[in-house]
Amino acid sequence: MSISCANIKRTQSNGNLDFINSEISQWREEIPSKFTYEDSQNSIILFGGLTILQDKLLMSAVKSMKEQYIALPNPDFDSFRTGKAYGNRGQCNPTYFTVGNLVKYLLEVQKNSGMSAEEIVQKYVYVTASGCGPCRFGMYITEYRKALNDAGFKGFRLMSFEHNRVTNTEGEDTLQFPPSFFIRPVKAAMAGDILTLLTHQMRPYEVEVGAVDRAMQDCYDILSVALENRKSLTLALYRCRQVLKRVKLNRLTPKPKVMIIGEFWAAMTEGEGNYNLHRFLESEGAEVIPQPIMNRLLLSMWEYMYFEDQKSGLSTDSGTGYLDFSTPKRKILMGLFRTAFKVQFALYAKMIGLSGYKLPDIEKLARLGKEYFPLDVDGGEGHMEVSHLLESLKHKLSHMVISVKPFGCMPSSAISDGIQSLVVSRYPEANFLSIETSGEGAANFYSRVQMALFKAKQAAKEEFESLEMVESVSEKAHDFSYAPKSDKTGTAAKLLDALKISR
Ligand code: SF4
Known part of the structure; x- marks a missing residue:
């Protein structure tokens, strides 16, 4: 049980932190009311916590589902400080950054819009991943509630889905996310991963500084239009390939x-x-x-299969979630899902020109x-x-x-x-x-x-x-989509080795 920092209060007038010597009291977690389908139509759903690009692509994916979603800005030091001010002591760093980021965002909304804390609590909802585990991840939701409570947003609604179960566990009259809900967001995150991998492969070798970032911004625009209009991501990724081809690289450095x-x-x-x-x-x-980010999803799938195997022969709780994977049939389903997932990633990677990378x-x-x-x-x-x-x-x-x-x-x-x-x-x-x-x-x-x-x-x-090189080299060496096959480590060395370029 946590002790609330009840001696930290925010004044209504300027929103700054003032330290007041009020009494320290025992903090108890109150689970606010359920979030129903009707609520979802009248609320703004906040989320965040991945890379900037992925959060934006996810926002485009969920926008096409009509409800109002907003991706929070990337957490910064102010988020961290806000998290420290309102959070419990001794938390791990991501807790401070992510919890503080939500509190900071809501405080800014309050300051800029003039809405009262009660209006904000009624208008906004935050959705995040949670889980049960040996580390603090299992306590994130409690930390959010504690910090929001102390910041004046008592009763703020939080929804979570567990990172290893496709479910929302709050009860029958709670809005459930059916598995189909996650398909487009997962595809968006996959496309985001592919763009991120390519950015890191290309940017160190760009001839003109900033060219890769500009091309990636164009790719992001193409992908977000496709996501918002529910168009083919495969084709959108192929269009991105044409954009990336125009970036000049010198991969022999x-x-x-x-x-x-x-x-x-x-x-x-x-x-x-x-x-x-x-x-x-x-x-x-x-x-x-x-x-x-897909690695984390694959790890969660692997963990599920591994621990199911450990439990085989023992009686297991069949669970209450929308879709839990606790029966052998569902284990097969998980295997199929994992294969489909990898095939989809490989297809997307091929379309945009990310070669030589496998999940x-x-x-x-x-x-x-x-x-x-x-x-x-x-x-x-x-x-x-x-x-x-x-x-x-x-x-x-x-x-x-x-x-x-x-x-x-x-x-x-x-x-x-x-x-x-x-x-x-x-x-x-x-x-x-x-x-x-x-x-x-x-x-x-x-x-x-x-x-x-x-x-x-x-x-x-x-x-x-240790390798040799000639003055004029194959154009292939500078093609972003060419992945040289070689047992060398560095990109330049791999290219020399694979193309057998000699001095
Ligand atoms: S693994 Fe757990 S304890 Fe470590 S930073 Fe992440 S949430 Fe915190």
Whole structure:
């Protein structure tokens, strides 16, 4: 049970935080009234928490379903500070950023529109993922309620769907999301992943600064129009390919490849939640390998299948959700869903020209990691952090691996990192950096990244210089959709090796 910071009050007049010595009282969670279909027609539904691009594409996807959805802006330091002011002590970093982002947004709406807190509570609803787990993820909804309550939005409605079950569990008269509801948003997130992967493959090699970002903005416009008008995303992605083809690249510049892994939100967010790590690495001359959001969905599917297998023979709760996967038939359904999911991703990737990238085989990664990481331990990214590092080392996927963990994250800092030290001791060649984001201390964060990057740059340069090159090179080398087949690591070295270009 949490203790409310009842001594922090916001004055009605200016919306600033004033510290008042009022009494500290026991805080008890009250679950506000249900959210029905009728409510959904009269409310604005807020959501957020993925990358900026993905949130925007999701908004376009759900807009086509008529209800009013708004994606929250990317969380920044003000969100973090707001989260700290209204949240409980000792939370992990993503909690402060995401909870604070919602509170900050509502406070801004209140200030700019002149609406009262009661009107805002009636008008807005927030939908987010939640789950039951050994880490704080299972407590997110409670944290939202506590912070909203203390910020003056008592009774604010929150809806959640569990990340490993397609359901909303609040009761029969609650609005349910049928599985079909998720199809277009999942396709939008998939397209967002593909654009993100391509952005990181292309931007380090652009000849004209800003050309890739401009092309990606055009692609975003094409995709969002298709999503809003319920048109074919496959064709829209093909149109994006024509846009991307016009961007001039010089892919024969040796750059270190840096794989970013770690806690889902901290590794994925592109903003102050991880000190803009992706952009920072690029500005320091690296090519980044990001983790697609689809990996997290595939991990959730794998976890479901794995724990169902562990339970086989034991009596299981059949669940009360809209669609729970607790019977063997539904397990088959999950298998089919996973295959369809991968096929859809491969089709989209082919249409836009993302070559040589496959979604991970989580089972294979589990087999790789299980010597080090007990698979029965879930929470956070489970075995994935350890498996990704092993995969990168065994298949020479990157010159450096950075694992980003939020301050106070139990699965990532306490478990995965403990195990990573064993991995690194067995693979002394590993250039592995585990780094914590606390929302403060950016200078220390950047300096540690720069130190590890120096070694990665040397490795990329040596690999490149060990190969030969001619003055005139094949046009193929600069085609964004050409994925060279080679066992080298860096993009430039792979191209030289695959095209057998000689000096
Ligand atoms: S995995 Fe870590 S950072 Fe993410 S919710 Fe759990 S404790 Fe927090």
